[in-house]
Amino acid sequence: MSYIIDRRLNGKHKSTVNRQRFLDRYRRHIREAVNDAVGRRSIQDMEQGERITIPQKDLSEPIFHHGSGGRRNVVHPGNKEFQQGDRIKKPSGGEGGGGGQKAGDSGEGDDEFAFQIDPREFLNFLFEDLELPNLVKRQLEGTRSFHLRHGGIVSHGIPTKVNIVRSMRQASMRRRALSAASRKRLRALKAEHEELLQQDQSPQRRERLAELEEQIARLQRRLERIPFLDEVDLRYNHHVKVPRPVSRAVMFCIMDVSGSMNQDMKDLAKRFFLLLYLFLQRNYEHTEVVFIRHHTSAKEVTEEEFFYSRETGGTIVSSALKLTLDIIKERYPVDEWNLYGAQASDGDNWNDDSPGCASLLENELLPRMQHFSYVEVMPRSHQALWDQYQGVMERNGDFFSMAQIDAPGDIYPVFRRLFKKRMEAA
Amino acid sequence: MTVTESKLLSTGSDWDFETLDRYDRAIAELAHGKYGLDTYPNQIEVISSEQMMDAYSSVGMPVGYNHWSFGKQFVEVEGRYRRGQMGLAYEIVINSNPCIAYLMEENTITMQALVIAHASYGHNSFFKGNYLFKTWTDASAIIDYLVFARHYIAECEQRHGVAAVEEVLDSCHALMNYGVDRYKRPTPISAMEEKRRQREREEILRQQVSELWKTFPDLQPATQRREPNFRYPAEPQENLLYFLEKNAPLLEPWQRELIRIVRKMAQYFYPQRQTKVMNEGWATFWHYTLLHDLYDNGQVGDGFMLEFLQNHSQVIHQPPFDSPYYSGINPYALGFAMFTDIRRICEQPTEEDRHWFPDIAGSDWLATLKFAMESFKDESFIQQFLSPRLIREFKLFSLFDDNERDYIEIDAIHDERGYKAIRNKLSEQYNLSIQEPNIQVHDADVRGDRSLTLQHIRQHHRPLDEASSREVLRHLYRLWGFDVHLESVDNGTVVERLSIPDL
Known part of the structure; x- marks a missing residue:
């Protein structure tokens, strides 16, 4: 009479579609929660899931039901001392005990609905609507960089x-x-x-x-x-051959570590770098990072050293740009790598160096790079470097962007602004 | 000793498919042979916990259409399960023919045996025997219908977009509880028939304008003959979804079809909502009885029984009202206690029982139990069979809350004066037509502004929750397409009126 069936091997993710629909529907809430988390979290654990809470009332599925008021009877088990005719004073202001308990059954006083999204989804929401500029600029030669795609029906062939x-x-x-x-x-x-x-x-x-x-x-x-x-x-x-974009990217992190940069500023810069790094990582199969720090002279360092060791002295920004150029020429041929640059600084520079920086950037680096972004982590008036870079931006708007960051909360919006999907480019 | 040893169905807590089969046979032999339970054939499916969560969140439908609300449920279940706040149910059973029951692979053999007895013989025989299920659901057609619904909705999503379909479904879900016929008997459905009829309906609708809104009275002799101030609908309609499906002026055929699908689901689940106590009580009674029989026959050992009894007592635990774990009356506890009590009344009636239950005291317990299972729903079952002894055992008491007084009164407790009152009140508590607001379609102004008026008839002066009603009205407005009003009627006068859009 009975059939016993082993269904364990059947698909388990039957609810994936429904879950996705749910996430889509509450996209706005989730995005807010993600943005909050970005501001709150330390850099290291950016790549984690996140607990999302949504106010219960926003996702209620309403049905007709009774409100408080009127007359009602409720039967409860476990009577200990009550006698028929006993009267219990209602708590003032609230509704009756019986009614209150009943209402509590469904809601349990929970006014928030909480759930977890996984790291991948977290990043998806984080980078939603963002796009790498000039993503498909470079192509690698040779067969590997092409893939075949169905290209219709023809009357000649093999x-x-x-x-x-x-x-x-x-x-x-x-x-x-x-x-x-x-x-x-x-x-x-x-x-x-x-x-x-x-x-x-x-x-x-x-x-x-x-x-x-x-x-x-x-x-x-x-x-x-x-x-x-x-x-x-x-x-x-x-079948037609479709060029495939190079799947390797290298990111140059350039930071000023002169005496005028304090640890807070470095932290700000670090967050920006990290966002950029995560973003690149999602778009390329392989991402490398080169850390270059500079005061009066520039040096390639490890990540640890980059963020945490202290230096003092003046600032010559062009030294770092020159080093970047040298490293590109030496290790990262332009036709095999997608190059990204990100520079963070407090804006201090020796005044007569700034024009040099701008021309170096504009004439040597930008033509080789996919994109270069500059963030100034200083809540004060701009100096010569900013003005010079502004000129660069006017002439190379597609490849260059710059912004100022004052507080941790600014980073994400600035980042979003820099990499906002450009509709006209599409 | 060696003889009993050899009769054991299994040793240890692991299970494999052969052991499951042995248990199933042993239980079937008792259930069918000794007790004569009438069941659908069983289909027992072993699944993993992830699959259980899937099954959970699709409200127990083995094949569900896609909707975000199921996703929400899944996310919630998953989160609570992962954080260890909730164990998964041991079983889910589907009212279909063959009757599908899910077993989770993590369970021990004891639990599997319990679930087989509980679901595949307890619930199964209830689905087959109870009059509500017999009348309202068609076990052999439901799976086909679910498949049809899923495909149809997927097709609509492709043709009209996910968002458009979701909108309609959202609105239908809001009105789902008002998509059932409470009194009219349905005709059985079959998937083939359903598909054919769906095409037919679509065809007819395409060919003719809705009878309601024909705007050339001269061409419509039937319309002309109507009284100038005739009322539509002539009688109040309780099935809102049905009314919308047939009469909403602006809906496309596919939208009407979606309403119909949700309506059918609501109708399918309606008996389950009315027989929670009975259904769970019946199944619990049978797993208890059947597994005890296995033990008495020496087919299972002491370890098995200890594990089983521990689980069983958890299931039927009823915390008192002042316990932090209290969340209303546990249907398993009440149902199990009632069926056990009926058996006791039949086998060892006391004087009190003879006085309260002259018909069944001393009668054949199996026949009485089956009669009770077949012919009642929670409300009438309690009304009929809740004995004073159980009222005492549960220490039931009743609170009366009138919002015009500043105190709550204990109007009955478990004593001689209170038995009848408690029984009535508890029974009423399970009466869906009292627990759910009574809302009906009152008037569709077909000659005027096409507005739709619903009436809520207040019982015990209980008002509707305004915020949620407004939300539901918004959904109703979406389906109807013109103004909707909700009047709340107390003692024959309209005391409150909600309108969407706001006046």
């Missing part, structure tokens, strides 16, 4: 790519077209033949019949000669 359905359809169309006239005539002749057979036979009629039969036979032979499949019918699947 036998292995014959599209049978299309070819047969073509053949059928041709057969019908070529035979149309003959078939029509054949029908007419057959009809006449039939008619003659019904009538009384006479010599003329018999002669006509013979003539008809011969014509019919000839037409039928002609019809049979139409080939079932002809070379012109053949159709082939066509």
